[in-house]
Amino acid sequence: MTAVGKETPRERYRTQLRAEIKERAWEQIAAAGAPGLSLNAIAKQMGMSGPALYRYFAGRDELITELIRDAYRSLADAVRSAAAAPGSDLAVLGHALRAWALDDPQRYFLVYGTPVPGYHAPDDITAIAAEIMASLLDAAQRMTGTAVGTPADGRPGPGSGPGSDTGPDARLEAHLAEHRQWAADHPAPPAALRRALVFWTRLHGLLSLELAGHFTGMGFDPAELYEGELRRLTR
Amino acid sequence: MTAVGKETPRERYRTQLRAEIKERAWEQIAAAGAPGLSLNAIAKQMGMSGPALYRYFAGRDELITELIRDAYRSLADAVRSAAAAPGSDLAVLGHALRAWALDDPQRYFLVYGTPVPGYHAPDDITAIAAEIMASLLDAAQRMTGTAVGTPADGRPGPGSGPGSDTGPDARLEAHLAEHRQWAADHPAPPAALRRALVFWTRLHGLLSLELAGHFTGMGFDPAELYEGELRRLTR
């Protein structure tokens, strides 16, 4: 039995403690927002002294970056696995997205909330963001493929038959076709590019307003609004 | 000449200094985000000592609340004046909204960004938020009115003629018709309710993603995407 891939007890303890630190960090964020995150407070809550945490994280910044990375990672996984489910379509993705967001609003806001001026995410996080878009593109392309001739989210404009490029979205799609860095190595056609983007932006509009509490007191059920938009996006 | 409505020099000085404090506060927020706002730092930047500011604001919290109020106020004014312009429609409102957001991203995020857990806006701010929705409802109703029989943002669903309630949005509109606390004293019909909400949520999705930098590196022009969505919303 080789030692390769086997964790020593010390290593196991390390990873376990790192995980617990992160858990406490999430609790703190949930209680006071990301700016209120404090290493000393985490240590105190774990019953240890402040400097002890420096065995596990180089400092506060590294911990926060790690949390952001984990947040992106979990979203990318949620989206990917939703997209991989048999018979999955954009509606399934939409539901997965909302479930992920509601599951932990502060995690959502760590990804999509107010940016900290001057902060730039490391490259590997940008790569995860690209992964998410790729999943959306996959699903959008699949849907566009099965609905060829009946652009699901586009009404045929005046004088535009199936396959026409003079519909109401023609201009946007033409622009996207020429500016698709983000989809450079993805075969999705322009209609799918537009569809993925619109899916993403509309749902985030709903989610960020809902999670920030801007619907409270208005009376309606945010889920109904979400379903309504999803219906428009997936027909 | 009565003294009524006339400011004494001292009063003028007071209001002027309050204004300058707020200006510096906005600069700080732009530089480091709202959590980084510090009374002492503002005082230092103005060449005075920290405690001096307590002549003008009861404390940090009051200053921040005041900034939030001003942000809401300026948005409400921007939306209202756009709606009041002759020949104005939802497209005009949409452009005004984007201009307002781009004018000062941090101000935008003070209103629509990550909520601070536990913070509750005072009632007068909630009232301004309602004012904004009322402007949207006005515009949406006007538009729905002029386009009666051709629900501008709704494709006629299968078997749904003009005036039908079996279209793709029927379910959502029915729900909104029964849950319209936010539009309790507004005569807008269900279709206008839906339209106003969708207008609001879609555009905020675009704006928050754009301002937070989630489009950077993707290649396309956010304005084109915004226009594309606006076209869909106003036809």
Add this chain to the structure above:
DNA sequence: TGTACATCAGTGAACGCGCGTTCACTGATGTAC
């Protein structure tokens, strides 16, 4: 116009706090022979 008083802006010292982070050190755990 001039004097006496009240109002109010701003200062400087101080308080208590919690923060991130470093450093030298103790004590336990693991490793090598």
Add this chain to the structure above:
DNA sequence: TGTACATCAGTGAACGCGCGTTCACTGATGTAC
């Protein structure tokens, strides 16, 4: 199995910092007679 050493987790003290906020006080500005 037992001893000698290396590794590493965690502590406690300390540093320097900036924060919000209070308080007693000075000095300038305005008001009343």
